Amino acid sequence: DAEITQSPRHKITETGRQVTLACHQTWNHNNMFWYRQDLGHGLRLIHYSYGVQDTNKGEVSDGYSVSRSNTEDLPLTLESAASSQTSVYFCASSDGGGSGSSPDTQYFGPGTRLTVL
Amino acid sequence: LAKTTQPISMDSYEGQEVNITCSHNNIATNDYITWYQQFPSQGPRFIIQGYKTKVTNEVASLFIPADRKSSTLSLPRVSLSDTAVYYCLVLGGSQGNLIFGKGTKLSVKP
Numbered sequence: 001d002a003e004i005t006q007s008p009r010h011k012i013t014e015t016g017r018q019v020t021l022a023c024h025q026t027w028n029h030n031n032m033f034w035y036r037q038d039l040g041h042g043l044r045l046i047h048y049s050y051g052v053q054d055t056n057k058g059e060v061s062d063g064y065s066v067s068r069s070n071t072e073d074l075p076l077t078l079e080s081a082a083s084s085q086t087s088v089y090f091c092a093s094s095d096g097g098g099s100g101s102s103p104d105t106q107y108f109g110p111g112t113r114l115t116v117l
Numbered sequence: 118l119a120k121t122t123q124p125i126s127m128d129s130y131e132g133q134e135v136n137i138t139c140s141h142n143n144i145a146t147n148d149y150i151t152w153y154q155q156f157p158s159q160g161p162r163f164i165i166q167g168y169k170t171k172v173t174n175e176v177a178s179l180f181i182p183a184d185r186k187s188s189t190l191s192l193p194r195v196s197l198s199d200t201a202v203y204y205c206l207v208l209g210g211s212q213g214n215l216i217f218g219k220g221t222k223l224s225v226k227p
Contacts, residue, residue: 033215035215035217041219042204042217042218042219042220043161043215043217044217045215045216059216090160090161092160092215102149102166102168103149103151103166103208103209105163105166106161106163106215107163108159108160108161108162109160110159110160111158111159111160
């Protein structure tokens with residue numbers, strides 16, 4: 001069955017280190033998204049991509065970067081991890097190939113819990 | 118983007134019908150109302166989406182009045198496994214990214 005996976009599921013790192021979180025989907029979806037979820041804030045969009053070689057900044061993109069070299073993967077990199085980036089990170093994908101008359105359904109991964117010490 | 122307002126939390130008992138209302142006074146003509154569900158330690162999951170009147174699927178029903186300024190998610194005969202946070206979102210057809218509020222935390226008790 002098609003799915004979306006994230007790895008690692010849990011990560012502890014130190015301030016200043018570079019960290020990359022992986023996201024892989026097998027639906028062949030055009031659109032992929034990264035969100036972070038913190039207590040009291042709901043989910044906030046970090047970066048998103050509408051296709052290979054396309055990346056866009058979201059609401060809270062500072063300190064994060066993404067690259068889209070193929071359809072299946074959108075890795076999220078924290079260039080220099082900070083304690084404020086301790087959070088749960090969710091990746092999502094959607095088809096994006098419809099007529100646009102109704103919003104696409106997004107399918108979320110299981111999340112990565114990142115702790116920056 | 119239309120702002121949504123929904124209760125922070127709700128309590129219910131097993132077997133009851135639960136109705137969660139969402140206000141979206143500034144909804145635009147081409148906006149849809151979409152609900153997601155999130156269980157603890159999991160990513161959100163799409164439940165239902167509608168534009169007007171009533172939509173029903175195997176999980177829930179969505180009631181949207183004619184003025185579309187509010188909507189009600191109805192969960193029939195809830196069970197303990199329906200304990201989750203429910204998010205109401207208002208989205209345009211071409212909008213790719215989602216903007217989540219704080220949602221409604223539903224607690225179902227035995």
